[in-house]
Amino acid sequence: MPPVPVKREAVLRKVLNMSDEPLESPLNPLPPLILALFVVMMAIEALFQLGTRGIIGGPSAVGWRQAALMDYAFQGQFPTFIVESGMWRADFLLRFVSYPFVHASFTQAIFAGIMLLALGKYVGEVMAAFSVLALFVLCSVGGALAMWALAPGEAWLFGAFPPVYGLIGAFTYLLWVQLGVVGGPQIQAFTLIAVLAGIQFVFGILFGFAQDWPADLGGFVTGLILAPLFAPGGVTALVAKLRRRG
DSSP states (O other), rough: OOOOSSHHHHHHHHHTOOOOOOOOTTTTTOHHHHHHHHHHHHHHHHHHHHTTSSSSSOOGGGGGHHHHHHHHHHEEEHHHHHHHHOOOHHHHHHHHHHHHGOSHHHHHHHHHHHHHHHHHHHTTSSSOHHHHHHHHHHEEEEHHHHHHHHHTTTTTTSSSSHHHHHHHHHHHHHHHHHHHHTTGGGGGGGGGHHOOOOOOOHHHHHHOOOHHHHHHHHHHHHHHHHHHHTTTTHHHHHHHHHHOOO
């Protein structure tokens, strides 16, 4: 994040019409709900790891991860079936929000978890804990819808990166507002997503593009669009700021 000459908390209070009272905790702890999401994801991954190594579950535990992917990951064919048949199956709808908790590997799980904590902490310094959780859920849905619209129907979606990209979208909005207040170049707010997109592009050229890239894009766009609704002051603060700029 580019440096700014004022404290982040003071800037965001001014932009979002918050009071000048100090934050409740100078340490700005992680939102409890984000920490709970992280713990759930890591607990599920720990079960997979222990089962694969034969420590728990017996011989059948080796297939726990594959079974969970089949039962809880998302595929565009599920909403297509709902639309075409008119049958609102609960197990199909669950996949819109369950896929972030099932990962293909320990590496994917730990990287997604670390990014969730980092971005959840930043966004949680401004938004209420429940708002951050709502963003996570809605960006999961947004990522799945984008996957349905843009990816092949047989492509699978799993792992927490789409809602994490949604938090990056919220982070981008907050930084965009912050830079506008201090007179900085607001285009810098998009540096993080540009870097991540560049890395994905390079890896795509070298190793082939992942079929789930639309979900990351959908998560980011959903977070960017919904962030003004969940920030203190909501749309009113954003509209007031845009009017001042005009």
